[in-house]
Amino acid sequence: MTATPETPTRTQVRPKTEGWTQKKDAEGRPLLQFASPKRGKPPVHLADLSPAQRVEKVTELGMPGFRAAQLEKHYFVHGTHDPAAMTDLPAAGREEFVHGMLPPLLTEVRRLQTDRGDTIKFLWKLHGGALVESVLMRYPGRITLCVSSQAGCGMNCPFCATGQAGLTRNMSAAEIVAQVVRANRVIAEGQLGDPREFGHEGERVSNIVFMGMGEPLANYARVMQAVRVMVDKKHGLGMSARGITISTVGLVPAIRKLSDEGIPVTFALSLHAPDDELRDEMIPVNSRWKVDEALDAAREYFEKTGRRVSIEYALIKDMNDHGWRADLLGEKLNARGRGWVHVNPIPLNPTPGSVWTASTRAAQDEFVRRLEAHGIPTTIRDTRGKDIDGACGQLVATEADQDAAQATPAEV
Numbered sequence: 001m002t003a004t005p006e007t008p009t010r011t012q013v014r015p016k017t018e019g020w021t022q023k024k025d026a027e028g029r030p031l032l033q034f035a036s037p038k039r040g041k042p043p044v045h046l047a048d049l050s051p052a053q054r055v056e057k058v059t060e061l062g063m064p065g066f067r068a069a070q071l072e073k074h075y076f077v078h079g080t081h082d083p084a085a086m087t088d089l090p091a092a093g094r095e096e097f098v099h100g101m102l103p104p105l106l107t108e109v110r111r112l113q114t115d116r117g118d119t120i121k122f123l124w125k126l127h128g129g130a131l132v133e134s135v136l137m138r139y140p141g142r143i144t145l146c147v148s149s150q151a152g153c154g155m156n157c158p159f160c161a162t163g164q165a166g167l168t169r170n171m172s173a174a175e176i177v178a179q180v181v182r183a184n185r186v187i188a189e190g191q192l193g194d195p196r197e198f199g200h201e202g203e204r205v206s207n208i209v210f211m212g213m214g215e216p217l218a219n220y221a222r223v224m225q226a227v228r229v230m231v232d233k234k235h236g237l238g239m240s241a242r243g244i245t246i247s248t249v250g251l252v253p254a255i256r257k258l259s260d261e262g263i264p265v266t267f268a269l270s271l272h273a274p275d276d277e278l279r280d281e282m283i284p285v286n287s288r289w290k291v292d293e294a295l296d297a298a299r300e301y302f303e304k305t306g307r308r309v310s311i312e313y314a315l316i317k318d319m320n321d322h323g324w325r326a327d328l329l330g331e332k333l334n335a336r337g338r339g340w341v342h343v344n345p346i347p348l349n350p351t352p353g354s355v356w357t358a359s360t361r362a363a364q365d366e367f368v369r370r371l372e373a374h375g376i377p378t379t380i381r382d383t384r385g386k387d388i389d390g391a392c393g394q395l396v397a398t399e400a401d402q403d404a405a406q407a408t409p410a411e412v
Helices: 051-060 067-077 094-101 161-165 173-188 216-231 252-259 276-282 291-305 323-334 361-373 399-406
Strands: 107-113 119-125 131-139 142-146 150-152 167-170 207-210 244-248 266-270 309-315 341-347
Touching: 051 067, 051 094, 067 094, 119 173, 131 150, 131 173, 142 173, 150 161, 167 216, 173 216, 207 216, 216 244, 216 252, 244 252, 252 266, 252 291, 266 291, 291 309, 291 323, 291 341, 309 323, 309 361, 323 341, 323 361, 341 361
Parallel strands: 142 207, 207 244, 244 266, 266 309, 309 341
Antiparallel strands: 107 119, 119 131, 131 142, 150 167
16 A cells, blocks of 8 residues: 655644543453343344244234234234224234234333434333434435344444443344334434325335444344345345445454345445454454455445445544555555445544534545545435434434433333
């Protein structure tokens, strides 16, 4: 690689936490949590099971197996777990049966909506009291839901609000899917704008981004079960795999595993720095798998799936937005071939207690210009929800959220 730091014309800000203390291990390195703490598990739900397992459980509950298909339609198509709405089921024992297969998983604590009404942030309380958020966004021609896969996050990145409290627990596959089901209900009820005015009746979430709370590939099995339910046209939500984006900060073994799944989701690598010296400080998991290892795994994903990879890059003023870093990134990407990758620079979203801020417009433009000069397709990310703390890196359960959750009874 030929790119080297240019003669400094701007200062080099070093990553550090502001307003909170980063958890460290016994050697003083940022603590990484890959295993979920042992906490109360949510009840098993229809979406946690394969179609065959659903039939088995239905029969265990004393109903004929074909009732599983009826429940799938009620939940995935109509978005309901209310027994009263399921008049095609026998009245005798209906409530117990439905709650046995479709136990309520998410309790809405609060929602915030932007003034334009095109973005809604939900705060959900999970089984056991853990809190997560998801963000629903209307764009021209599509509706995107940013879902959480963990309560909290164990990756401990100093510029991300979600990781400040560490990892509370992994979410179940059904809890992940439930965010989509609930969002579809909100859309159908016209709460993201009247579908007849902005889109069409029968609108649903069309795109999923696993960019909410948590590191998706650290909860691999449950995330993949959720994805299988999302793309299953007969027994699930029937979404397009190409409309689902799974992001990671660089868990290389899991990236390689994802490459072999045979489900052509969009893969996004949250890189944020092309040089190990800076990325070691910005992304603690870089101490396990370096930049070149993560990029090699990303290239392998493209080779095996044919799906172009996205590189996510949060632009932080005077930290990682120097022109020479754009050159180094362009060179590293091109060293692995052409046409396999797209870069999404994202102006940093401020988080509570942090003095870090987004790059200047001039620095953003220069960063993009240099990448494009290397022939790298580059698009500045259109971030949504900053005014409701719903943008990338802003999702965190505050003390006020905790208080509101305690006052909110669990849904039944």
